Amino acid sequence: MRNATKGEQTVMAARATWKGFLKISLVNIPIKVFPATESSATISFNQLHGECQTRIQQKRWCPHCNREVPNSEIVKGYEFEKGRYVVMSEEDFDKVRPESTRVIDLVQFADERSIDPMYVDRTYYLAPDGGMAADAFAVMREGMEGKVGIGKLALYGREYLVAVRPHDRGIVMYTLHHAAEIRGIDAVEELASVPVKVKPEEIKLARQVISTFEGPLNLADYKDEYREGLQKIIEAKIAGEEVVAPSIETPPRVVNLMEALKKSLDSVSTQKKKPAKAAAKPVAAAKAVAAAAAPKRKRA
Template identity: 40%
Template sequence: MAARANWKGYLKLSLVSCPVQLFPATTSRERVSFHLLNRETGNRLRRRLVDPETEAEVEADEQVRGYAVGKNEYILMEEGDFDSVAIESNHTIDIETFVARDEIDETFLDTPYYLAPDGAMAEEAFSVIREAMREKGVCGIGRVVLYRRERPILLEPRGKGLVATTLRYAYEVRADEEVFEDIADKDVPDEMLDLATHIIGRKMAHFDPKQFEDRYQDALLAIIDAKRHNRPVKSAPAAKKTGNVVSLMDALRKSLADQGKGEAKTSPAKAKASGKAEEGGGKAAPKSPARKKPASTSRRTAARSSGRMRKAS
């Protein structure tokens, strides 16, 4: 089933514009969902909006939105009031500025969409804007009205189209100091840092979203299937409790040793690759250059402080 556009309008760069369509980039169609039922009758329940004073149900045509200006005091907003908000971003994404992608703080990223030209006549202008951004290695920032809210939107070239990600406003993102300021400064010993970075190095891989399965959903589906076929529901094994770490250094060493045991069991694919290497002349893989031992945290901190002092002077 083809995706349906949830917004149509124009993409504009200076005097160049073209009709475009905005499509949701994500879907929750495969997510397990449940209905609320009456336990006694098994009937699906309906939610009703009731006036708390009269206890009477309020029909849809009698419902109206209100903005609170005081206790039990509201400004009523009719549908026409929302429709009268006539700003350009209702129908046009005007690219106002361009930025380097690495300047965008990830916490400001909200919802991703796909932006595509709306019709063959729009493809040339759309392609010019897309390829110009790709050539310069930048992203565009504009604004768009979605679901009765204007949002900043980030545009990035992706294949033959653009990824459009709505951005949060500054007032919507909390400063990290609110959470991090009470974390004590710890001087990390070089040996511990070396062990931890070695463990990370062994776990390095390329990101593949398909490798992550929704284990909670799979377990729910297994329970649903058992109930459907009148089979006993198997309880999941209790999670192992992690004891208090007596020695962080011992835990790091044990983690590294456990990784080594896992790597010692060569997979068939690795064994086959190893055999091909031997057939090709038995040349050993080139050794990676020795990693320079990192400076201790205290030395790195001192160096940064010294740099700031020199700038201040």
């Protein structure tokens, strides 16, 4: 597999996880699908026996028969009443299991802003599969500018609702939650006590405070500080070092909202009056605070 160079870093070329066709009316474009997110960025742990540090094996145990159950004896059941189940066989699942057609069939287009982020599940990149598909891929990508295509994809025995839209040189695909999976906001009982009308002077101050944090957004400026800190602790423990955690101050409870808003504005005004060298962007300032609060190491 070829590697791509990005600055001084060597990035492994993406590996396609699926091949098929993007269907728009009578046009079928051979495509490859690539995950847009990196699961390896997450630190994973194994469960060990604390006494000997051996990895734990989890056995499937039947408390009624008082014995371990092999995979050949395990079936799927749906609990319709407390303690009562209906057993589902593979034949039952086959009756509703869609055939994997290897086709992303787009049946509707809408404004690209129509998709509520709450519905987005996972993100993938689409790319043409072969040189012959590149021209058609580019034409449809440009034709979809400002639009999002909605369709379905039958894969691995499941049917997925998907949204497709152009992105840079390629096309992105989102798998979507169905409307029935989205919990209504009315289910949050605590929101019933939130006032509908608030004081105009408080709104004005709140907007002033918020405006002081406005600026061009670049999500690359925001790092996973928890993951980075956790990685440092792991590396320190491997090296036989001890990590001392910093003390954490509990934020004071807001009693007077107007007073808190005014103090926020005063704090921003004070920082703006400092020399330009001491001034810092919101993100840079946040990084400085995080660095100051980073755990200090001491030799064991």
